[in-house]
Amino acid sequence: MKTIFVQFKCRPGRAYKVADTIAETVEELSEVHSTSGQFDLIAKFYLGEEADIGHFVTERLQTVDGVSDTFTTVAFKAFGR
Template structure:
């Protein structure tokens, strides 16, 4: 299982809509938070080992209505 975090820049006024769409439409999501700073949201996803991260982000996440930009982080190890 691979863990990735994706930050989302949303079109003005669309952050809550994007968060709702992520929760409703993307089964790989674990959680999503609104954030301050350069990005509006950050979400955690679990992907199967054979899943291509690039295809997942570009074909499932970047195409959601209201998503203006994404920034993806790949997690290597969880501590604690």
């Protein structure tokens, strides 16, 4: 399983609609949070080993109405209890 975090810049006034759309339509989503600063949202996704991250982001996430930009981080190991 691949874990990725994607930060989203949204068009003005669209962040909550983008978050709702992602939550309702993208089954690989673990969680999505609103944020302050350069990006409006950050979301965590779990992808299968065979998944192509580039295609997932460009075809499934960047095409959501209201998304103007994304920044993707690939995660390797989770630490914690």
